[in-house]
Amino acid sequence: MKILIGEDDTSSRHLLERMTAGSGYEVISAENGDKCWEAILLERPDIAILDWIMPGIEGVSLCRKIRDKESLPYIYIILLTCKGKNQDILTGFDAGADDYIVKPFDKDILLSRVAVGARVVGYDKQLTEKNDQLQRYSFEMKELAEERSRQLVHAERMATVGLLSAGIAHEINNPTSFISGNIQTLDNFWKDVEPVLRSDEDCGQALSEKMNFVLEEMPKTIEGIRLGVKRISKIVNGLKGFCRKGQENVLVEGDVNDCVEQSLELCRSVLKYRITVEKKLTENLPRIKADVQQIEQVMVNLFINAADAMGDKGGILTIETKAGQDCVIIIVGDNGPGFPEDKLDAIKKPFYTTKPAGSGTGLGLFIVRGIIENHQGQIKIENRPGDGALFTITLPVFSEGEKREVKNTNSR
């Protein structure tokens, strides 16, 4: 605590200096009002003991000046006075003084009153600090709210894209139908044309070679088109299933390996060039009772995240499925940078994302956990020894005669 002593009488001033310094305060002094004001601006004392009558600015005026200056932190002002009349006392308080002491004063009483002042200033400092903290917090919250709002807008947009995709998927069915149908007709045509072509020995050498080529290649050509159509259908079906509104919560007996394959199909474009997929899928796994669409959503999320983590240089995505104790275990790993150890907790919170604004919503892992938990399963997120991240999901096996309710994630 810093005390300013404003007293023009030298011996009184020295006395006050000794008294207060002796009690452990930091003391500065001034012999007139102007010097007091300078000291206040420069030294920023916490407590000021001011003589009522001083050359330069008087005690009372100085009081008012201090209270008027808004930029000053609170100074506890004790006025020293020989004036004891009520009116004077009122004037002093009116001007903003916190206390007054009538001369001659008692040392102990003075020090007690200074201690009160120190306490009051202490309270004020605490209040100011708390206020600052609150302001900082409120600023952070405001920024957070803006960030959330941006993410929500993005999520909304993505949801619309999902909706559009469902419509597009329907539309693709028609051209797929007539490509496929025509191919079957072509196949029928060819079955009848082929024997005729084979038996015709009458065309010239060059044409004959060409015809042999056609006879050789036609079945494969037809098959190629057929496979293409099949792949289109598979992708479109996967997309349609994925985009279906999740309110139905259809529980079926699901095969985890099918989910893996379907999800990989959906992610094909993301994984294609840079990512090598290593699958270790145990055959004949027991079935789980699940909303298959949601489980696929979980897997798609993990695969895409892994691909993003591994970035431009790519890497290896490992997917393993196996049976556990009354459960099925799915392990997804990548060899990206993994998670910073201190963030392993934070990643489970909603809106956590390391991706730049506009790419990804930060809702992924949060929703993934929600889905797994709603299926009475568990998910463990950890760093793999060596490199990369590892996600271990366990889902309970569907046992006959056991009714299990799966809560609707959307009703949170």
Place this chain on the structure above:
Amino acid sequence: MKSKILIVDDETEICDMLSRHFRYIGYDVDTAQDGITAMEKLTQTHFQIVILDIVMPGMSGVDVLRAVKQQYPMIHVIMITGYVTLENVLGCMRHHADTCVFKPLEDLTELELAVSDAVVSLKQWQDKLKTLRAMAPKYTGEIYGR
């Protein structure tokens, strides 16, 4: 005698594709792109089978199905649809479609089978009528039906 099929779908390419396919395997085929044209064609020619798309502008597939079953109860109607909703399929069942085949029509054999099943069923009725005629000649005269 070849059986006659009417194919009704608002997508021309699908009509063409199905027409080509069924003509090649031995049926007579005509097409229509909407319900009203379909009903007109039915008044002019005697079809045994109608292959009908569910979602069409104007008269919907289910509307056409109802109209056909009302006016020509002996015609077999096979629905095809890309919009697989429960509502659609129930509508088909309720109004006595033979069956519903989902698009994309990756395997036309399902459609072929439905058509040939319809032909078999019609032939069974024709045989019954023939037998009836043979059994009771004095009741011959006007035998209703076409």
